Amino acid sequence: MVTSMTGYGREEAANEQVKIFAEIKTVNHRFCEYTIRMPRQLLVLEEKVKKKANQYIRRGRVEIFITVEGDSLVSKNVKIDWDLADQYVSLMDKVKGKYNLESSVTLQDMLQLESIFVTEEVPIVPTDLEALLMEAVSGALENLKKMRTQEGQELAQDLQHQLKKFGEIVVGVKNYAPSVVEKYKARLAIKLAELTEGLIEDSRIVTEAAIFADKCDINEELTRLESHVQQFSETLTHGEPIGRKLDFLVQEMNREVNTIGSKANDSTITKEVVEMKSLLEKLKEQVQNIE
Known part of the structure; x- marks a missing residue:
């Protein structure tokens, strides 16, 4: 299940003496970083609050705000x-x-x-203040989880949509690529015939075409792209945090597309490379939001 790093949760807990409010906000971050603000009488419980939050949050910048209301504090x-x-x-x-x-x-x-x-x-610290605090924090974390999960599902749908379009382009380029060599061979034959008045041997044309085919061969890159697309799609169904793995796959896909762009001596493939890079930018932007 895909989980977003962005979310907000709030909860309160009260007894006859005090009322505790817990607010938790998370945003994108490469690692897991905490900022916790709470009254002085609760500072001894900061580590317990962080430990509880770690059960829900693996990655992101986390801000936790605890406020207490009560006359006898x-x-x-x-x-x-x-x-x-x-x-x-x-x-x-x-x-x-x-x-x-x-x-x-x-x-x-x-x-x-x-x-x-x-x-x-x-x-003055009431005897049951710790239980009350953890009740408020747990409730806020549950609400945060719901929001992050819901946004994560929306992100997953968008990623699958963009990934499908990207995969279709890869298949199209793979089917089209063999014709590039044939077109080059035909153009070369016509050009050489014009320059040599038809005295060029067919073997020379075949040799030149083979050299061109070797230089612009993108089969390996396309095969790796297909593998990356499949891994990306499968990773979206995993339960553990997947953001870093998806980010790595996007980088690898971008590297393969750049290589295809530098190798392919064809306007049609160049056009598809531009489209693939555009889709990869969208994927990269969305992946930055995933835990």
Whole structure:
């Protein structure tokens, strides 16, 4: 089954204390690369999230976003910086003494000095938060899988369509190729007859035709192309990730087509080579989306 590397999945899980949202987005990438963003109190579970994702994803750039909602996730404590408070009081007393001020330092004065009060946030991790997180992540991965599978099926249909057109051209060129030598032989006979007034021997024409046939022989390339087309079609039915293999086959097919284009001394074959290269570009573009 063909799976696309592009997809999106979202799921949420909740209990009486918290609600967890998991969003997962994947795009094309040569390897498998992760970016995971989650609250601090969940960072210890990052590897478990990644391990779970690896059961669904083999290739692609993966972005996982975890958000948590709940009133009891953070405990706030207020502390006083006593050293700083002592300095403030000491300075105030010095100012009072220097300028003979009557008023004394009051609690209201101290409350105005916000810098001496420090607020600390202490994360609170509910006991069942891990189970809740994995429930949300698993659901998001299932939704991601559905989307990637559906898009993969559409990609497979398009690839089969393009591949069929490519294979038909290969068969057509293979059937047409033998006539290229015969046409060359006929043109050569006419040309030599004109130049030598009919005094050229048939054996010379046959020899020249044989040399030409050897130079423009594309049977090996066409045979390999037929094999690649068959392998490509069969690979589309495999269950494991196939993107890299398909990409390799497209490269090999392109190499064979380039060789045919350089060998074939015929306008009809050259035209078909252009069409085959156009189809290979479409195949290559689509293969880049496959896991």
